[in-house]
Amino acid sequence: MSEQTLSNLMHEDRRFEPPAGLAADANVKEEAYARADSDREAFWASAAERLDWGQKWDQVLDWSNPPFAKWFVGGTINASVNCVDRHVDAGNGDKVALHWIGEPEDDTRDITYAQLKDEVSKAANALTGLGVQKGDRVAIYMPMIPEVVVAMLACARIGAPHTVVFGGFSADALASRITDCGAKVVITADGGYRRGAPSALKPAVDEAVTKLEDDELASKVLVVRRTGQDVDWDDDRDVWWHEAVDNASADHEPELHDAEHPLFVMYTSGSTGKPKGILHTTGGYLTGTSFTHWEVFDLKDDDVYWCTADVGWITGHSYMVYGPLANGATQVMFEGTPEKGRWWQIVQDYKVTLFYTAPTAIRTFMKQGREIPDAYDMSSLRLLGSVGEPINPEAYVWYREVIGGDRCPVVDTWWQTETGQIMISPLPGVTAGKPGSAMKALPGIAADVVDDDAQSVGNGNGGYLVLKEPWPAMLRTLWGDDERFKDTYWSRWKGLYFAGDGAKLDDDGDIWLLGRVDDVMNVSGHRLSTTEIESALVSHPKVAEAAVVGAADETTGQAVCAFVILRDSAGDGGEDIVEELRKHVAKEIGAIAKPRQIMVVAELPKTRSGKIMRRLLKDVAEDREVGDVTTLADSTVMDLIKSKSSGSS
Numbered sequence: 001m002s003e004q005t006l007s008n009l010m011h012e013d014r015r016f017e018p019p020a021g022l023a024a025d026a027n028v029k030e031e032a033y034a035r036a037d038s039d040r041e042a043f044w045a046s047a048a049e050r051l052d053w054g055q056k057w058d059q060v061l062d063w064s065n066p067p068f069a070k071w072f073v074g075g076t077i078n079a080s081v082n083c084v085d086r087h088v089d090a091g092n093g094d095k096v097a098l099h100w101i102g103e104p105e106d107d108t109r110d111i112t113y114a115q116l117k118d119e120v121s122k123a124a125n126a127l128t129g130l131g132v133q134k135g136d137r138v139a140i141y142m143p144m145i146p147e148v149v150v151a152m153l154a155c156a157r158i159g160a161p162h163t164v165v166f167g168g169f170s171a172d173a174l175a176s177r178i179t180d181c182g183a184k185v186v187i188t189a190d191g192g193y194r195r196g197a198p199s200a201l202k203p204a205v206d207e208a209v210t211k212l213e214d215d216e217l218a219s220k221v222l223v224v225r226r227t228g229q230d231v232d233w234d235d236d237r238d239v240w241w242h243e244a245v246d247n248a249s250a251d252h253e254p255e256l257h258d259a260e261h262p263l264f265v266m267y268t269s270g271s272t273g274k275p276k277g278i279l280h281t282t283g284g285y286l287t288g289t290s291f292t293h294w295e296v297f298d299l300k301d302d303d304v305y306w307c308t309a310d311v312g313w314i315t316g317h318s319y320m321v322y323g324p325l326a327n328g329a330t331q332v333m334f335e336g337t338p339e340k341g342r343w344w345q346i347v348q349d350y351k352v353t354l355f356y357t358a359p360t361a362i363r364t365f366m367k368q369g370r371e372i373p374d375a376y377d378m379s380s381l382r383l384l385g386s387v388g389e390p391i392n393p394e395a396y397v398w399y400r401e402v403i404g405g406d407r408c409p410v411v412d413t414w415w416q417t418e419t420g421q422i423m424i425s426p427l428p429g430v431t432a433g434k435p436g437s438a439m440k441a442l443p444g445i446a447a448d449v450v451d452d453d454a455q456s457v458g459n460g461n462g463g464y465l466v467l468k469e470p471w472p473a474m475l476r477t478l479w480g481d482d483e484r485f486k487d488t489y490w491s492r493w494k495g496l497y498f499a500g501d502g503a504k505l506d507d508d509g510d511i512w513l514l515g516r517v518d519d520v521m522n523v524s525g526h527r528l529s530t531t532e533i534e535s536a537l538v539s540h541p542k543v544a545e546a547a548v549v550g551a552a553d554e555t556t557g558q559a560v561c562a563f564v565i566l567r568d569s570a571g572d573g574g575e576d577i578v579e580e581l582r583k584h585v586a587k588e589i590g591a592i593a594k595p596r597q598i599m600v601v602a603e604l605p606k607t608r609s610g611k612i613m614r615r616l617l618k619d620v621a622e623d624r625e626v627g628d629v630t631t632l633a634d635s636t637v638m639d640l641i642k643s644k645s646s647g648s649s
């Protein structure tokens with residue numbers, strides 16, 4: 001975003017006051033900010049008290065060895081008991097937990113909390129039967145079907161940390177995650193439905209297994225039959241879910257785990273090639289996600305909540321599985337992708353009240369035109385959320401007016417895989433929303449915008465977004481790599497967590513997120529690393545060198561643009577080289593990482609010390625006048641690239 005656009009944005013003077021009814025009856029009111037400021041730990045302790053604990057904690061926060069935090073020290077808790085058993089015990093067993101909607105029309109299932117408890121208990125028994133013990137890791141590679149929720153909660157129940165790998169990732173990506181976290185068992189399905197057709201998953205697991213070097217890894221693969229398509233079968237390794245789980249007992253006595261027991265590892269892209277295994281633990285994570293879900297979405301007993309994220313991302317973990325289920329919410333879970341009208345049909349049919357999605361989806365719907373949503377009755381909606389990337393004011397206002405009937409507040413929620421919970425957001429009953437701004441840190445969260453010397457920039461200025469105090473759902477470390485954890489997040493300024501985002505404070509002190517300042521791209525709200533895609537490209541035998549940039553894209557926020565130099569032996573690579581390389585990236589990482597555009601070039605712009613100047617490549621990709629080239633070793637390189645780009649795909 002240019003300075004000019006930004007300053008125009010920050011003079012946004014539209015304000016949307018909270019609806020009076022919502023404000024009067026809000027779960028969290030203005031006083032919460034002062035209460036949290038006066039005693040942050042007491043504030044989070046009261047949030048933790050919303051959950052069921054075995055042993056209560058002796059200490060709220062142990063920050064004696066920063067940046068390694070321990071929350072609710074000495075407490076014991078079971079996440080799955082909090083997400084299912086306690087609602088059944090409280091007499092809410094008949095309440096619907098999941099209105100599951102499959103992609104094929106009319107393929108639906110309503111699952112109550114009592115049914116979910118039985119399924120989770122059976123799956124926990126089945127996993128134990130397969131030899132999974134407390135502390136063992138389990139990889140989950142599944143479509144959006146209820147069994148994925150059951151699988152996650154069953155792992156949590158027995159204390160086996162899960163690592164969910166998004167179904168769109170490749171066999172290679174799956175194998176590297178299984179290896180990095182040492183997963184003993186994989187849970188998958190024969191396939192899922194995508195855009196009306198079955199799409200296989202099991203073959204990717206079979207291929208991943210062949211790449212593992214240790215026999216202990218993925219020694220059992222539990223397979224849900226979803227599509228009924230043919231699968232290869234290894235009698236020693238593969239087990240059908242419907243045989244192992246359906247025949248298991250629905251009685252399972254849960255063990256209480258330490259508050260700091262690992263709950264899951266979620267891999268995400270960093271600014272270097274290797275994905276980072278973000279570790280979340282139990283008590284603090286569940287406190288942070290359940291409290292903020294109740295606070296930011298103002299959840300009431302009779303709400304129908306729908307978060308459209310895939311469970312393979314952190315949003316699916318925090319705001320589809322753990323937060324909402326710990327709160328006993330009724331929610332919609334949809335297997336499909338956004339097709340014209342289908343989402344709004346679901347809102348109408350299920351009378352959805354709280355809706356949470358990403359700006360990229362909103363921008364796609366804007367392009368399709370308001371006639372499509374206008375054809376549905378969406379009067380049940382009372383609050384809308386946005387996550388994953390900056391929401392531009394036009395998209396915000398369209399969302400509010402067209403989807404929200406001009407009555408629903410929009411909460412623009414900033415957070416990350418690492419933060420686990422929402423950190424910056426309006427409070428729907430308190431804050432007058434400003435289109436484009438995520439507003440303020442939530443009560444109990446300390447955020448600031450600082451300059452290179454870690455000084456607060458003050459209102460009206462831009463800098464780096466930092467977090468100044470620990471929070472319950474914060475990542476505890478990177479799986480198996482404490483040093484990288486310290487280096488990545490805590491080494492830039494002493495005592496401050498560096499999020500990797502640029503931000504500005506407007507004249508009222510409200511926060512505007514400006515996107516990443518590191519080598520991380522945000523494509524349709526998904527995080528991708530430039531270096532990881534560059535590594536994938538240079539692993540192709542025809543590629544000598546590659547540089548990747550995230551270029552602005554109207555719909556997806558950013559798009560992957562690659563510049564490659566081919567090896568001499570590849571000649572000009574042939575006509576299909578671009579498609580060949582795009583496919584190669586999909587194979588190495590997954591279809592989501594496929595470059596939108598690949599330009600074959602003779603040179604890359606480098607400084608005298610050999611560093612690629614991506615800033616200049618971004619200018620080319622965004623079709624702008626190329627910026628200052630004086631630090632280039634050879635300033636004619638850009639002319640060459642520019643002339644090439646005008647004729648390239």
Ligand code: PRX
Pocket residue numbers: 268314315386387388389390391412413414415416417418438499500501513514515516522525526527
């Ligand atoms: O750059 C920020 C952007 O997404 C990054 C985190 O990505 P990930 O870990 O995949 O989690 C996405 C879902 C929580 C952040 O560093 N981001 C997330 N939410 C917003 C955002 N940027 C602007 N506004 C947001 N509301």
